Amino acid sequence: MDPSEARAEGRRLRRRWDGSVNRSDNPVDEMPTGVAADRGASAADQEARLRGVALHDERSLASILGLSSLSQGASGLDPRSECLTRLAALHAMEGAPSSYGCLVSAALAAGATAEEVVGTLIAVAPLIGVARTVAAAPELATALGYDIDAALELLDRDRG
Secondary structure, rough: OOOOHHHHHHHHHHHHOOOOOOOOOOOOOOOHHHOHHOOHHHHHHHHHHHHHHHHOOHHHHHHHOOOOOOOOOOOHHHHHHHHHHHHHHHHHHHOOOHHHHHHHHHHHOOOOEEEEEEEHHHHHHHHHHHHHHHHHHHHHHHHHHHHHHHHHHHHHHHHH
């Protein structure tokens, strides 16, 4: 099966999986599928789904979780508050780096400041404990564009 046939078969399987008509506008679907394409459309489809989840693609997540949308608004909170609340939950769950990147970007786009984003970690630290707070700090810093490695090197140099 050539790549275009595999993509068509993948779209057919996705229609059966999530009811969508055509998701070819999703950039995750258009990424190279590697060796999965050689194993047939089903393996390529599964690889695309996993890639979408790993990249925190909202449509992939909505499809797998059975949600109609992961868009903001269902909570009744304003977009800024909702993003910050989701970020606090991510700290508590020791979220993936890609999730931090997406949620921090969304929070900043919704009008949150870097101070408020960091404040979510400070606010939940007493509830989530030292280990989760320490684990979340570098992920949050990276998502905000801070160079953690440089800061740690300065700390080591100052101590040494």
